[in-house]
Amino acid sequence: MKFNGACLVAILVAFSSVVVIYASDPDILTDFVVPPGQNALNLTGDFFTFTGFRGLPNNNLTGQTTFKVTKAVAAEFPALNGLGVSMAVLQFPVGSVNPPHTHPRASELLFLVDGSLLVGVVDTTGKLFTQTLTKGDLFVFPKGLLHYQLNMYAGHAATAVSAFGSANAGTVSLPSTLFTSGIPVDVLAKSFKTDTHTIDLLKIALKSP
Incomplete structure (x- = not known):
């Protein structure tokens, strides 16, 4: 069978459309997704309410050292299932970091509520884009790209709110994925052009509190 140019373009466009559909949250055919075993008629406003953020922006982070x-997300807030949105509150004591990571299923829009953050994102060519954010700033991290946030400013904690274009954006943390997931030490040593002893030290450090 021979394909002319127009036919080939049509096939590629159709294939691209399928890829886009499966790369994001699927559309639902109802107003919202009712949890298994529950009746939509019995739901109240409580189903659409999440209270887990109460008091977080006012938390005193004195004495805390880790992000x-x-x-x-859908796991904590079932009403989000099928709606393609979720949120997170990020708290950064002085000197803390949200290590390099990716969100495979969603872009992230970060709003800095308080403090200051150094943020960075790396595109697929390896180019690093950085910015210093201050209170009230927004920064977007495109879906699937490696990024991080760091509070390097002495004397002031930082708080941010992140919105995601998925009910389950997923998080792949590079340090944890590489050094605590069971990848053989020899593979890591060769990949990073170092010795197995160094890799073992990194594994121990990442498993400690």
Whole structure:
């Protein structure tokens, strides 16, 4: 069978459309997704309400040293199932970092509520884009691209709110994925052009609190 140019273009466009559909949250055919075993007639406003963020923007982070994230995704907030949105509150004590990571199923729109953050995102050519955010700034991290946030500013914690274009954006943390997931030490040593002892030290460090 021979394909002319127009036919080939049509096939490629159709294939691209299928890829786009399966790369995002599927459309639902109802107003919202009712949890299994429940009746939509019995639901109340509580079903559409998430209270897990109460008080977070006013938390005192004095004495804390590590980054903390509180999520409102489908697992914690079932009403989000099928709606293609979710959120998270990010809290950064002084000197803390949200390590390099990706979200395979959604872009992230970060709004800085308080403090200042150094953020960065790396595109697929390896180019790093950085910015210093101050209170009230927005920064977008495109879906699937490696990015990070760092509070390097002495004396002031930072709080941000992130919105995602998926009810389950997913998070792939590079340090954890590489060094605590069970990838053989020899593979990591060769990949990073170092020795197995160095890799073992990294594994131990990442498993510690």
